[in-house]
Amino acid sequence: MPELPEVETVREGLERHVVGRTVASAAVLNARAVRRDLAGSEGFAAAMAGRTFLRAERRGKYLWFPLGDGVTQPGRVARQDGPPSPGETPPAHLPPGRDSPPGRDSPPEAPQEALLAHLGMSGQLLVGDPDRPLSPHVRARFTFADDGPDLRFTDQRTFGHLMVTQLADPDDHARAVPAPIRHIAPDPLEDAFDPKDFAARLARKKTQVKRALLDQSLVSGIGNIYADEALWRAKLHWARPADTLARAEVSRLLAAVREVLTEALKAGGTSFDALYVNVNGESGYFDRSLNAYGRAGEPCGRCAAPISRASFMNRSSYFCPRCQR
DNA sequence: ACTCCCCCCTGTTAGC
DNA sequence: TGCTAACAGGGGGGAG
Numbered sequence: 001m002p003e004l005p006e007v008e009t010v011r012e013g014l015e016r017h018v019v020g021r022t023v024a025s026a027a028v029l030n031a032r033a034v035r036r037d038l039a040g041s042e043g044f045a046a047a048m049a050g051r052t053f054l055r056a057e058r059r060g061k062y063l064w065f066p067l068g069d070g071v072t073q074p075g076r077v078a079r080q081d082g083p084p085s086p087g088e089t090p091p092a093h094l095p096p097g098r099d100s101p102p103g104r105d106s107p108p109e110a111p112q113e114a115l116l117a118h119l120g121m122s123g124q125l126l127v128g129d130p131d132r133p134l135s136p137h138v139r140a141r142f143t144f145a146d147d148g149p150d151l152r153f154t155d156q157r158t159f160g161h162l163m164v165t166q167l168a169d170p171d172d173h174a175r176a177v178p179a180p181i182r183h184i185a186p187d188p189l190e191d192a193f194d195p196k197d198f199a200a201r202l203a204r205k206k207t208q209v210k211r212a213l214l215d216q217s218l219v220s221g222i223g224n225i226y227a228d229e230a231l232w233r234a235k236l237h238w239a240r241p242a243d244t245l246a247r248a249e250v251s252r253l254l255a256a257v258r259e260v261l262t263e264a265l266k267a268g269g270t271s272f273d274a275l276y277v278n279v280n281g282e283s284g285y286f287d288r289s290l291n292a293y294g295r296a297g298e299p300c301g302r303c304a305a306p307i308s309r310a311s312f313m314n315r316s317s318y319f320c321p322r323c324q325r
Numbered sequence: 326a327c328t329c330c331c332c333c334c335t336g337t338t339a340g341c
Numbered sequence: 342t343g344c345t346a347a348c349a350g351g352g353g354g355g356a357g
Contacts, residue, residue: 002350002351003350003351006350032333032334035333036353061351061352118351118352119350119351120333120334120350120351120352121334121349121350121351122334122335122336122349122350137335155334156334156335156336157333157334157335157336157349157351158333158334158335159333159334159351159352160351205327205328206327206328207327207328207329211328211329214351214352215328216351216352223350223351224349224350224351225350226350270350271350293350313329313330314330314331314348315348315349315350316348316349
């Protein structure tokens with residue numbers, strides 16, 4: 001997991017607590033955390049030192065942070081220190097540079113490099129007092145030039161990773177994404193998501209509908225929990241061949257996906273334990289709203305039939321055997 | 326070109 | 342009580 005709502009919760013936290021700040025030093029405590037960075041631990045740490053986090057972006061379950069060099073230029077990407085003066089409207093958290101300033105002659109200082117992060121199954125990006133004790137699962141640590149809170153990449157199972165990478169040149173109208181994730185499709189909550197394209201590609205899939213939902217190159221951000229929840233809402237069986245779905249069923253499914261992701265995001269994500277937390281270490285509470293996932297044997301909220309659990313890709317699928325034929 | 330499966334890890338829990 | 346096996350929210354890479 002963390003799936004889209006949890007990752008977005010983390011992104012928002014980092015936008016508030018890290019964007020605009022300049023890294024003093026980076027340390028890799030476990031080389032596996034940067035295994036996909038060809039520069040290795042030392043190269044990664046060197047590439048991060050002195051860089052400024054310019055923005056916090058996300059696609060699906062991936063996060064990235066375009067990097068600037070050195071000290072933030074005055075007037076650009078101004079860090080919002082201190083409380084806003086009374087009566088002043090706090091500036092909206094629009095990513096600088098996206099729709100400001102208009103025109104195509106914007107200064108050629110568009111960031112080319114970014115820190116790319118994936119949380120895997122158990123990754124966390126935690127911001128806190130730099131003097132707090134170092135937990136055994138901290139894989140990388142960043143301190144900042146302002147001596148404020150530090151940033152720690154914590155990951156029990158080490159399926160997550162960090163890397164410094166180039167931002168790929170955007171095609172026309174596309175936004176720049178890191179080169180290693182060009183194969184990741186837009187997620188259902190971003191502007192670039194095209195419902196018609198999704199429907200067309202889904203209809204061509206020679207596989208079960210749940211496998212298709214989990215295919216990050218078809219649609220990103222959905223994992224095992226929200227796939228089951230969306231299928232339950234859409235009253236579709238997880239093993240249904242994707243290419244047999246009627247148009248109306250595809251529409252229902254997409255609407256269900258969007259609903260469940262949006263509602264979970266509002267609740268701060270799903271967590272059953274301390275493994276899934278926001279940047280301050282707090283848990284979301286969407287688990288109270290789950291209708292299918294993890295509820296084997298409990299009554300379906302619609303028809304009261306007991307929820308079933310089936311083995312699926314070395315994991316589990318939870319579904320209502322009566323509502324989801 | 327597509328689909329599927331294994332595997333990378335550590336920790337917790339269910340079952341014997 | 343203690344051991345073992347199953348399972349956990351993901352996805353890259355290679356086999357077929």
